[in-house]
Amino acid sequence: MEAVSYSGLRKNLKHYLQQVNDDATTLLVTNRDNDDTAVVMSKRDYDSMTETLRIMSNPxxxxxxxxxxxxxxKGKTKQHELIEPDD
Incomplete structure (x- = not known):
């Protein structure tokens, strides 16, 4: 995970947001106060992560x-043709 300071993120916001979306990476945004540290990720990755957590928490x-x-x-599967939706 790449890390960038808050001021570095502010200066290059467009670049970092494109990187997060294009490369499916997360970005650690640091600040002097560790309680203000954050992680930036794409919405697609966030949605995927929350869906995985939802599934994993459902017995x-x-x-x-x-x-x-x-x-x-065990090879107990059947293959079916795809059903084409009506036009």
């Missing part, structure tokens, strides 16, 4: 995922 979903992985490992 029912985790159980379904584990059962599916077991079925795949």
């Amino acid at each position: 029912t979903l985790i159980d379904k995922i584990r059962r599916g992985k077991t079925q795949i490992a």
Whole structure:
């Protein structure tokens, strides 16, 4: 994770926001007071992270995922053609 000072971020805000969005990286924004340190990430990555946390905190979903992985490992899957939506 790259780190930049608050003043450095302010001076190059456009560059850093493009970097975070284009490279899917996070940026640590530092300040003299450690309590004011922040992390900047793209909305896409934030949404992905929160969805993952939601899934991982749901025991029912985790159980379904584990059962599916077991079925795949045992070759108990079926392939279906994609259904084309009506025009």
